[in-house]
Amino acid sequence: MKKYNFYAGPAILSETVIRKASEAALEYEGTGLSLLEISHRSKELVAMMEETESLVKELLGLDDDWAVLFLTGGASSQFFESAQNLLNEGEFANYVDTGTWSTKAIKEAKRFGEINVIASSKDQNYSYIPKGYDNPQGARYLHITSNNTIFGTQFHSFPDSDSPIVCDMSSDIFCRPIDPGKFGMIYAGAQKNLGPAGVTLVLIRKSFLGDKRSDMPTITNYHTHIEKSSAFNTPPVFQIYVCLESLKWLKSMGGVEGMQKHNEAKAKILYDEIDRNSLFEGTAAKEDRSLMNVTFVSKDESHQTEFLAACEAAGCVGLKGHRSVGGFRASIYNAMPKEGIEVLVQIMKEFENKKG
Amino acid sequence: MKKYNFYAGPAILSETVIRKASEAALEYEGTGLSLLEISHRSKELVAMMEETESLVKELLGLDDDWAVLFLTGGASSQFFESAQNLLNEGEFANYVDTGTWSTKAIKEAKRFGEINVIASSKDQNYSYIPKGYDNPQGARYLHITSNNTIFGTQFHSFPDSDSPIVCDMSSDIFCRPIDPGKFGMIYAGAQKNLGPAGVTLVLIRKSFLGDKRSDMPTITNYHTHIEKSSAFNTPPVFQIYVCLESLKWLKSMGGVEGMQKHNEAKAKILYDEIDRNSLFEGTAAKEDRSLMNVTFVSKDESHQTEFLAACEAAGCVGLKGHRSVGGFRASIYNAMPKEGIEVLVQIMKEFENKKG
Numbered sequence: 001m002k003k004y005n006f007y008a009g010p011a012i013l014s015e016t017v018i019r020k021a022s023e024a025a026l027e028y029e030g031t032g033l034s035l036l037e038i039s040h041r042s043k044e045l046v047a048m049m050e051e052t053e054s055l056v057k058e059l060l061g062l063d064d065d066w067a068v069l070f071l072t073g074g075a076s077s078q079f080f081e082s083a084q085n086l087l088n089e090g091e092f093a094n095y096v097d098t099g100t101w102s103t104k105a106i107k108e109a110k111r112f113g114e115i116n117v118i119a120s121s122k123d124q125n126y127s128y129i130p131k132g133y134d135n136p137q138g139a140r141y142l143h144i145t146s147n148n149t150i151f152g153t154q155f156h157s158f159p160d161s162d163s164p165i166v167c168d169m170s171s172d173i174f175c176r177p178i179d180p181g182k183f184g185m186i187y188a189g190a191q192k193n194l195g196p197a198g199v200t201l202v203l204i205r206k207s208f209l210g211d212k213r214s215d216m217p218t219i220t221n222y223h224t225h226i227e228k229s230s231a232f233n234t235p236p237v238f239q240i241y242v243c244l245e246s247l248k249w250l251k252s253m254g255g256v257e258g259m260q261k262h263n264e265a266k267a268k269i270l271y272d273e274i275d276r277n278s279l280f281e282g283t284a285a286k287e288d289r290s291l292m293n294v295t296f297v298s299k300d301e302s303h304q305t306e307f308l309a310a311c312e313a314a315g316c317v318g319l320k321g322h323r324s325v326g327g328f329r330a331s332i333y334n335a336m337p338k339e340g341i342e343v344l345v346q347i348m349k350e351f352e353n354k355k356g
Numbered sequence: 357m358k359k360y361n362f363y364a365g366p367a368i369l370s371e372t373v374i375r376k377a378s379e380a381a382l383e384y385e386g387t388g389l390s391l392l393e394i395s396h397r398s399k400e401l402v403a404m405m406e407e408t409e410s411l412v413k414e415l416l417g418l419d420d421d422w423a424v425l426f427l428t429g430g431a432s433s434q435f436f437e438s439a440q441n442l443l444n445e446g447e448f449a450n451y452v453d454t455g456t457w458s459t460k461a462i463k464e465a466k467r468f469g470e471i472n473v474i475a476s477s478k479d480q481n482y483s484y485i486p487k488g489y490d491n492p493q494g495a496r497y498l499h500i501t502s503n504n505t506i507f508g509t510q511f512h513s514f515p516d517s518d519s520p521i522v523c524d525m526s527s528d529i530f531c532r533p534i535d536p537g538k539f540g541m542i543y544a545g546a547q548k549n550l551g552p553a554g555v556t557l558v559l560i561r562k563s564f565l566g567d568k569r570s571d572m573p574t575i576t577n578y579h580t581h582i583e584k585s586s587a588f589n590t591p592p593v594f595q596i597y598v599c600l601e602s603l604k605w606l607k608s609m610g611g612v613e614g615m616q617k618h619n620e621a622k623a624k625i626l627y628d629e630i631d632r633n634s635l636f637e638g639t640a641a642k643e644d645r646s647l648m649n650v651t652f653v654s655k656d657e658s659h660q661t662e663f664l665a666a667c668e669a670a671g672c673v674g675l676k677g678h679r680s681v682g683g684f685r686a687s688i689y690n691a692m693p694k695e696g697i698e699v700l701v702q703i704m705k706e707f708e709n710k711k712g
Contacts (some may be wrong), residue, residue: 003388007395009590016388022382032359034374036598039363069638072428072554074574076589080573085650092642108573191590196392198428198554198592217436217464219429233432234365234547236554236592242392318395
């Protein structure tokens with residue numbers, strides 16, 4: 001039976017990417033070797049990494065002031081490394097708290113400098129994106145989480161800020177075009193909207209990063225990875241290759257502009273059904289609803305197990321909501337085809353008919 | 357043409373492991389999904405990680421005081437994290453410097469406490485393992501690098517020490533049985549003797565680690581990963597699966613005892629030829645020669661390019677020596693079959709005939 005993958009992460013990859021990954025694991029591009037056993041110093045893999053870097057820049061419109069790094073440790077490592085690298089003596093940073101991951105970013109950053117939490121939507125279980133708050137001038141950076149996987153909210157425009165934005169885009173990078181000029185740094189664990197688990201994309205404007213410091217471990221210093229093109233130590237080459245194939249697929253779909261249209265169309269179908277269907281309701285403020293993670297609950301809590309079973313029976317997996325919100329979460333990242341949404345909507349309609 | 361993979365890392369994997377990896381990338385065990393897109397919280401992957409942990413313990417003979425962690429960041433991250441986690445106020449650690457990686461471990465550890473370098477083989481370009489040095493009592497731990505990938509040396513017995521050994525086993529873990537009682541912690545990047553790049557195995561005795569501290573980033577705190585069974589954040593699930601398949605293969609080959617015999621037999625064939633062949637000589641002290649990385653040079657430097665070309669022509673890749681030693685390096689990890697060694701030896705013999 002065909003499966004529709006609604007997992008929040010690791011998450012759906014397009015079928016062409018999966019086929020390429022499987023082939024490369026068996027034999028990489030005529031080398032006679034599996035991609036899993038080829039040296040990162042080989043000419044083939046150096047070229048592969050350069051191609052990936054170049055495609056990231058092309059798709060996001062990044063100029064040569066931007067460094068593209070393939071690191072490990074997930075966004076969770078960037079929570080501390082960003083503050084450790086960026087905050088110099090006497091500097092402060094502003095943070096907007098929009099959910100679990102923002103809260104963790106704040107906690108880890110506080111170890112390395114003065115952190116102002118300038119806005120939070122904790123008062124309503126992070127069901128909205130704060131607006132109209134004061135963003136004190138003179139900060140080293142403003143940190144935001146562009147999409148909140150758990151709570152199903154997303155920044156649909158980025159805040160005005162005199163300081164560059166440092167953004168955790170783990171769950172919505174490449175879902176739409178961005179204006180790079182607003183950002184100083186962007187980071188994303190790959191395993192939601194980009195590739196498999198095990199690689200973290202870190203984009204950093206070199207002029208924003210500034211001069212090299214020596215007061216931190218070599219491996220957590222961004223300059224180390226910039227100087228060595230992400231090969232200071234062995235990078236996760238297979239993961240990077242899967243990201244490359246994923247980006248090639250994305251380019252073939254019209255790049256981030258094409259992807260935005262695709263994502264908006266998909267999300268509209270699902271949100272429209274949630275709003276129409278008498279059994280369900282969305283949990284996020286309508287104006288802040290995520291294009292990536294659609295959170296909703298059944299009005300009658302006793303329906304929950306049965307609805308999830310109906311989804312499973314139709315081949316839709318990964319729809320159980322996070323415990324912080326309950327109910328259901330449909331993660332409909334870039335690689336989710338419209339067909340997957342239509343199958344889910346059909347289950348919702350049938351469930352309403354059955355219960356009505 | 358069949359290729360023989362002598363890369364130092366990422367390095368050879370057995371053919372059965374490569375096939376399983378390729379299949380799992382296409383579809384994981386009847387789930388209808390690629391292993392690259394399945395949630396680490398799914399019952400299938402939680403079970404897979406538990407099986408891997410259990411097999412690591414079984415193969416190395418570790419009791420329940422040992423935590424088995426699957427982290428990222430490579431051994432390079434453990435260089436600082438080990439000292440950060442282990443060294444408390446007023447404590448010191450002893451380090452033996454046997455090459456590039458030891459030197460890096462020492463540099464990073466010094467950021468977190470008092471480090472005594474008690475022995476070094478730097479005086480002879482790290483071509484031997486120091487012996488007969490003083491190991492001051494009362495240290496928190498003694499740090500060694502069990503196998504030196506670049507210089508082709510290996511500890512064939514572990515030092516006597518009143519303090520537990522913390523060991524970087526990146527390039528020889530699972531190559532032979534060990535006595536766990538001598539160790540407090542063992543760490544290894546997977547990409548040499550265990551699996552693909554992108555996962556780091558960290559084994560730590562919980563009673564040696566001691567109580568939880570709060571003075572470090574959450575993600576670099578070993579307690580975080582012990583409490584969350586390596587799933588505090590998204591682990592590199594595909595990499596862990598490839599390690600699992602690699603360990604299953606190892607078990608089928610007689611476990612670490614069987615592997616030791618296999619490795620000793622393979623290494624003997626190659627070292628015997630190096631010693632016999634008039635054109636080549638080994639670079640490491642004979643009594644410290646590595647079972648994993650066989651370093652040698654041509655006596656006539658002008659032969660180098662031609663010999664490498666002869667190797668390439670016969671399907672042997674990755675034999676160029678590291679720039680710190682020059683010449684050639686045959687990395688003959690667990691997964692290298694005896695046949696690969698025999699092909700290389702045959703090339704060496706033919707080269708001698710041609711030049712003689």
